[in-house]
Amino acid sequence: MIAKHTILVVDDEAGIVDAIERMFRTKYNVLKATSATEGLKILDQHPEPISVIITDQRMPNMTGVEFLSKTLATRPDTTRILLTGYTDVQSVIGAINSGQVYRYITKPWDTVDLVTTVDRGIERFALSQELKEKNQALAEALNELKTLDKAKNDFMILINHELKTPLTAILSFTELLKEGRLDDEQSLCVNRIYKSGMRLKHLIDDSLTVISAETKTLKVKSKPFSCTELGGKLNSDVLSELIRKNQKLDLVWIEKKVIGDLDMISGALSRLLHNAAKFGQEGSVILLHAFLTSPHRVRFSVSNHGSAIPIDLIEKIFNPFFIDENVMNHSAGMGLGLAVCQSILKAHQSRLKIENTQFGVEVSFELACL
Numbered sequence: 001m002i003a004k005h006t007i008l009v010v011d012d013e014a015g016i017v018d019a020i021e022r023m024f025r026t027k028y029n030v031l032k033a034t035s036a037t038e039g040l041k042i043l044d045q046h047p048e049p050i051s052v053i054i055t056d057q058r059m060p061n062m063t064g065v066e067f068l069s070k071t072l073a074t075r076p077d078t079t080r081i082l083l084t085g086y087t088d089v090q091s092v093i094g095a096i097n098s099g100q101v102y103r104y105i106t107k108p109w110d111t112v113d114l115v116t117t118v119d120r121g122i123e124r125f126a127l128s129q130e131l132k133e134k135n136q137a138l139a140e141a142l143n144e145l146k147t148l149d150k151a152k153n154d155f156m157i158l159i160n161h162e163l164k165t166p167l168t169a170i171l172s173f174t175e176l177l178k179e180g181r182l183d184d185e186q187s188l189c190v191n192r193i194y195k196s197g198m199r200l201k202h203l204i205d206d207s208l209t210v211i212s213a214e215t216k217t218l219k220v221k222s223k224p225f226s227c228t229e230l231g232g233k234l235n236s237d238v239l240s241e242l243i244r245k246n247q248k249l250d251l252v253w254i255e256k257k258v259i260g261d262l263d264m265i266s267g268a269l270s271r272l273l274h275n276a277a278k279f280g281q282e283g284s285v286i287l288l289h290a291f292l293t294s295p296h297r298v299r300f301s302v303s304n305h306g307s308a309i310p311i312d313l314i315e316k317i318f319n320p321f322f323i324d325e326n327v328m329n330h331s332a333g334m335g336l337g338l339a340v341c342q343s344i345l346k347a348h349q350s351r352l353k354i355e356n357t358q359f360g361v362e363v364s365f366e367l368a369c370l
Helices: 014-024 036-045 064-071 086-097 111-179 184-214 227-233 236-244 262-279 337-347
Strands: 006-010 029-033 052-056 079-084 103-106 223-226 248-252 257-260 285-294 297-305 353-356 360-368
Touching (some): 014 111, 064 079, 111 184, 227 262
Parallel strands (some): 006 029, 079 103
Antiparallel strands (some): 285 297, 297 360
């Protein structure tokens, strides 16, 4: 059952107080006072919300405006209505302009006007309470986001130290074992340990890159470098995938210097080329094309011949850890590749763009150039 709103009626004439009570007692709880002092006492003793205060202006010892002013500190959201004679209008204009009074009604009042005004005052109070609750919920949500953000930063520290430190020791001792005299079975086991350790290292590094970019702590060492320098930085995984699928890589460079972190950009390009080869058709050509889009912007595009990506998945595949086995044909991986590329490019004030073409898929991004 919805609780009734409460209104307080203050007037030094008991007959007027009783008349107003009879008008509203079926819809609202009505509190009555025949002086401003009594009204203040009721407010002190009544802890529940009071939606509307109706008070007369001319009362002994304290005017209605003075009374309403005293209620502001304890009842800031309450709607205030002032009853006044024609001769008192000028004296209450200041109170209306300062926001102490929602509306004034002249005596003798029109019953319909008074009822409508009180009903609207109740609605105004209810809306203010709803707004306050929503603001409180937003404040709590903001605090929760701040807590989550701190947890994310703490997690990054945890990965960076508590996981990378023991992993470094594992990889170091594994390399030492590989230099010793091992039989075939021991060599196989050590190589598998090392390979798994390196895979874990790449996952940790990728996670750190994504988190650092999101927290704006990714350190980018930007400097001018030639586009052709990227060709010499492509990693061996790209070449291995090209050989495995009997594909060719067609590089079309431009004689321009771009501005960015060479290691990061080459790493992102290597990932894009590896994806293009992985999802491209066997025996096809993978194209890496760099060209000017404006005097100071170079676009790098990587395209392949293969299956198109459904439109509804294009945005999702940028999300960390997104894997769609049926569409993306992943056999292994954590779904971080494109998320890492996107994080690197965001740190360079750029972003990846994926488009389906007539023959396959094109992924591109732009960088500033000299």
